[in-house]
Amino acid sequence: MEQPQFIYKATDYKTDLKPVWCPGCGDFGVLGATHKALAELQIPPEDIMFFSGIGCSSRFPGYTNTYGINAIHGRAIPLATGAKIARPELTVVAVGGDGDGYSIGGGHLPHVARKNIDLTYLVMNNNIYGLTKGQASPTTPTGSITKTTPYGNMDLPINPIHYALAYNASFIARGYSANMKHLVDLIVAAMKHPGFAIIDIISPCVTFRGDEQYKTLKDLVFEIPENHDKTDKVAAFHLALEREDNKIPIGIYYQNPRPTYHDGYDIVREKAKKSGKNELFDIYNLFQA
């Protein structure tokens, strides 16, 4: 059997633009893992598009040697959706932060999930607004002191896994930026998944939430056991509930492929063409008196 040819190395997916990120920022890990995953999948860089909103994490496309745009706050998902529908043959990835994806852009998540657009969404969740220098985000824990919660955060944080489960995302996972190998595997699985795949990635903001996080997280995260049934929604929901020991399962919570939007649109196109009159002139003729 012929050996598969490995043409692209992880570094081929890296641009020479130096990230603006603070030393120790979790996003470095996510960037590295993504480049490794792309190399593992051997997707030609010109066949990939990255879309992001605004935030520290949203700078990501600038550091990735594929087509990409660091666009406007909260709109990574619709940009990626339009691009994927326009070019289903290309690989599309949306990236961004917890504020970008769960707050200002939160209204898009239900729809990309229910439409099952075939794209991968990497959320670098740091429980804070990094770029704007430390305000509360929708995943900031209750009681936390931030610049906009000087007396402690009153709000309950969003549980991204529950959120995605409720909206029927067909692939839901959680990763940790410091567990490189595990994260690479998750990203590969997400990109291979036909349909919408979301990975909520714990990606510490060392500047606004302190670098002790790495120490605590090391003991808190654990890999989801092999025997977890990924097609069991209720089990996934249970797994994502807050635990008494505060431990955080990482891995694939839920995966259940179903036809993608693009599969559905092929059927739409066939139905539309049934009349056999499919030229512009045929359409124009409908207006003839």
Add this chain to the structure above:
Amino acid sequence: MKTTNDFILTMIGSGGDGVISAGEILLSAAASEGLFGFLLKSFGPQIRGGESSIKLRISNEEIFTQGDFVSVLLVFNWADFPRFKTEYDLADGAIIISDSDDKLSPLSQNLPWDEKKLVNIQIPITHLTKELTGSTFNKNIFSLGLLSAMFNLPSDGLHKAIKRKFKKKSEDVVKSNIDALEAGIKWILENNLNQNSFRFEYDSVEESKIIMNGNDAISLAAIYQGLEFYASYPITPASEILQFLGTHLPKVGGSVIQAEDELAAINMAIGASFAGKKSMTGTSGPGISLKAEAIGLASMAEIPLVVVNVQRGGPSTGLPTKFEQADLLQAMYVTHGDAPKVVIAATSVEDSYVCANIAFQVAEKYQIPVILLSDQFISAREVSLRPFKLDKFEIISRLKPQDNEESYKRYKITENGVSPMAIPGQKGVVYQTNGLEHVETGRPSSDLDIHQKMSEKRDLKLQHIEKEFDYVVYKDSEGAKIGVITWGSSKGAVLEAVAKLKKEGKKVSLIVPQLIFPLPIHKIQPFMDKLDKLIIVEMSFGKQFYTHLKSQLKLPENVIVYNRAGGKPFSVTEIYNTISKNYLGEVE
């Protein structure tokens, strides 16, 4: 008996009376006999059913408005009349036809017109329909028969239109409607009611017409230009574009998506355009407010995009089913920063085809967002017009680099500001971009010299567009001292008013820019320079067009703004009176 070549019919009725479908059938009849027609529909507040009315003008000659004065008013149900009475004016000698089976009659009404100048005819329409056709179901078609025989409306066309409309249902339905039409005609002839004070006189023309509205025309132009992606969120009066394209675009390979909101819709369109496909999004004023930020992104990242605004009455939810021209300044200044964008305004249904073609040409050639303005008055009218050639416009697509082009720069500074745009999938020209200020490669930069230079680059495109796409409708009257400028759908009434003055030997010049921003100053300033007096006509309480013109041009000393808040289109008479009152005579 007087004959007329310009016939205006209004019908008013309740939910089941079939007024709208009668109007559509008569328009289709007129069109199939080669006549021009202009149909407006008006509805009560009910979402479904409820009272409705139509105004239909037909003529052998080309018409640009719905006409001012109604020749014949048919009211099925006088209880519905009050809702519509401010919408219509009756001609002197107009004939009012009422169903004498109605409990109310015109006599019970406080008519806003001089009753001595009107003729009242009562016909037991409901009763007769039942007696002669077996049910009251086809009352509207029976009435078309009555009208056809009374006023010589195109009866061959009516037969054709009815067959066309009902053939999808069944032969029985066609037959019962044809029977109803003929029963109406016969009844008038038997009762000698075909001798009225006037009748419609026309010549059937060989070439039949097409029937179209403004939203259809925009959609067709988009398909012709190679639209491949349309995303939108439903809103009156723009939803028909989403519906039309949703039905037809998949046939030619494109995709249509109903987005979760307007922010999503425009960003999807930008994503699709970034991915290399011709893209469009459409909405009305409230939706544009939501799309503002993304329009800035398309401007900054230089992504071709057509954004349609079918204007309705504002502000806020405003008058959703009426028209206004008050989104003009919004279109030009919708987003923060110095964000070059182009505004093109359609003036009629045919012109919607023209302007949508131009919108795509500009967007693609100059990699810039183009806002195409239409309004409810254009989108919701159905007109019978000359068939037009679809392919009279060049199809323009964005400039692309070669694969592996050496030292490719996405935002290379060029003579006209346009830099080749690589399409994902292209090898060796991969680039990353953003909404941040950037250098020629697309890399972010907050260097102030770069910001200056790149601002110049983006603005340069506008300077070229102003020269290259300087579309205006211009009717110069040699020696005229007075001129009229208007934009968008107000053109129709102004055009007819100026034509009327011309017939009287009066000289009035007229200019209507389709390219609104950047305004083709090299064409409009010379027009202004010849005038002593300028009349600006616009349907905006805040005089937005005047504000725009003032900022771009040196206007004549004497400027009159004829404007009001929207809802009811300008009549030819009011424009005619305004110009007449200000007429200065001619230059000797």
